[in-house]
Amino acid sequence: MRIAGRPAAAYLRARVPALARRVLARLRDELPVYAELPVEELTGDIADIVQHNLRLFADVIEHRRPATDAELEQQRDSAAQRAEEGVPLDAILTAYQIGTAMCWQEISAGARAEELAGVQEAVRRIMVLQRQLTAAVSGAYLEARQILDSQEHGGRHALLAALLAGEPVDARPAGPRPAALYVALTLALGAHPDESLxxxxxxxxxxxxxxxxxxxxxxxxxxxxxxxxxxxxxxxxxxxxxxxxxxxxxxxxxxxxxxxxxxxxxxxxxxxxxxxxxxxxxxxxxxxxxxxxxxxxxxxxxxxxxxxxxxSRPSAALGPLAALLGPLESKPELLHTLRVFLDHGLDRRATAVALHVHPNTVDYRIRRIDRLTGLSPGRAGDLQLIAAALVARTVS
Structure with missing residues (x-):
């Protein structure tokens, strides 16, 4: 297959070292995660995989065939290593796309009109290889991430179990290390409307x-x-x-x-x-x-x-406290008024608004509570007993 008057595959193989250096430079410039990698890794593992890919492009163009599984093994291994290092998958796939585009630009520069059939076939071969690379790299990366995530989740679960059980965690041989402090949260989650579907x-x-x-x-x-x-x-x-x-x-x-x-x-x-x-x-x-x-x-x-x-602690006083409001048991409107009155800081008008009644009605109900129980929230000593009695009724 000739493009620009020269054998495309042979030309690409001859250009691999120089083209690989340009690809690496562009990865550093355009992808921050690659710029942060150690120089030894960029000039070692990453450079090797870039050159391997470029030579693979030459092979599939020359032999007019898809890549074999064996030829994609090095890419799979590289993807698994990047997964272990925490390099995002989107950055890896973008790097492959950059390399593919630069490879095509290199071999297609100067293409002639009469070479259209060869150019079209080369494009088809490159697109097939790009699809193969995407599938191989994504699959290997996700498989490695799944294993790592499972290990990390298992380690976190073991640490959580040890902390909840009060076991010594500093002596654990493996897994995540305990923090100096923990915000211990107990959460009660309400139902989402979609959960009723x-x-x-x-x-x-x-x-x-x-x-x-x-x-x-x-x-x-x-x-x-x-x-x-x-x-x-x-x-x-x-x-x-x-x-x-x-x-x-x-x-x-x-x-x-x-x-x-x-x-x-x-x-x-x-x-x-x-x-x-x-x-x-x-x-x-x-x-x-x-x-x-x-x-x-x-x-x-x-x-x-x-x-x-x-x-809420066990106490002999809990029952008698709750019984102070026993006379209101059959008068739920009085009990509710009492709770709302205390919640609104003994403000009769705010209580009336909350209850949708006239303030005089609030006064009347408070007097009835006094007559039935002998307790009035208007008396400081009684107020403490009423508050305690309301709590005792709730927790007993």
């Missing part, structure tokens, strides 16, 4: 929700979070070097909910590895208390639910 759509929506929440958690520290999540929530440990500001953690929970399109309720504490089991257990109790006391989504810590938490 029939058929496989519900499962897809559930996995999408979990994946989006994980992506936000991973971005927070720039390292994969240790997670055990299902559609209803679970546990996440975020590795950190120092205690992050609480507002940042609050925004993290909000962002996770916004990206996943759900309500997220969470509890968090920042602890050393040895304190993870206690923190996770305490966080689970906090989330349950938040849920049972009707608080909204968001991030909570122990200080936000101190009274509720303390009253």
């Amino acid at each position: 029939s058929g496989p759509g519900a499962g897809i929506a559930s996995q999408r929700k979990i994946r989006r929440v994980r992506s936000v958690l991973d971005r927070f520290t720039g390292a994969p979070a240790l997670t055990a999540l299902d559609s209803s929530g679970g546990t996440a440990l975020l590795p950190v070097g120092e205690v992050p500001p609480w507002p940042d953690l609050c925004r993290l929970v909000v962002q996770a909910g916004e990206l996943a399109g759900i309500a997220v309720t969470a509890a968090a504490d920042v602890v050393a590895p040895g304190a993870v089991p206690d923190a996770v257990a305490r966080n689970a109790e906090i989330v349950e208390l938040v849920r049972r006391t009707g608080r909204g989504p968001g991030l909570y810590r122990l200080g936000d639910v101190l009274l509720d938490y303390q009253l």
Whole structure:
């Protein structure tokens, strides 16, 4: 096959060393990830694979045939090595495309009109080889990444299990190393509307929700979070070097909910590895208390639910406290008014707006509560008892 009056394959083989240097220079200029590779690797492994590809182009043009599996083995090995190094697949495929384009420019320069048939065949051969290279490189890269991801996931899962069990993690022989501190998160995930779909759509929506929440958690520290999540929530440990500001953690929970399109309720504490089991257990109790006391989504810590938490501990006083409001058991409108009145800081007008009643109705109900229970939120001593009794009713 002659192009520009010369044997295309022989011309390309003669130009391989110089053309390979130009390809490498362009990869460094146009692809940042290649510019960051060690010089020894660029002039060694990468240069070798570029020259191998150029010679393979010459072979398929000369012999008018596709590449064999054996001829693509070096590309597969190279792709697997790049996967281990963390080079993105799109950068690798772009590098192959750059090399192919430069190869074609080299052999087609000066092509003559009467050589059209040969040029067209050369284009077909190069396109077939490019397709083969893309398939071989992508397949080898993804296979290597799957193995690496499986190993990394297994190592993270083992570390998570050890941390949750309170086992010593510094002595682990392999796998990811423990962080100095962890943000221990317990998450309660609301249902996404798509999870109510029939058929496989519900499962897809559930996995999408979990994946989006994980992506936000991973971005927070720039390292994969240790997670055990299902559609209803679970546990996440975020590795950190120092205690992050609480507002940042609050925004993290909000962002996770916004990206996943759900309500997220969470509890968090920042602890050393040895304190993870206690923190996770305490966080689970906090989330349950938040849920049972009707608080909204968001991030909570122990200080936000101190009274509720303390009253949820086993105590002989819990039953008698709850019984203080027993006379209101058959008067749900009075019990609800009492809760709303306390939630609105004893503001009768705000309470009336929330209940959609006249402020005088609020006054009337508060007086009835006083008559039935002997307790009035207007008396400082009674107010503390009422607040404790409301909590006791919720947690008992």
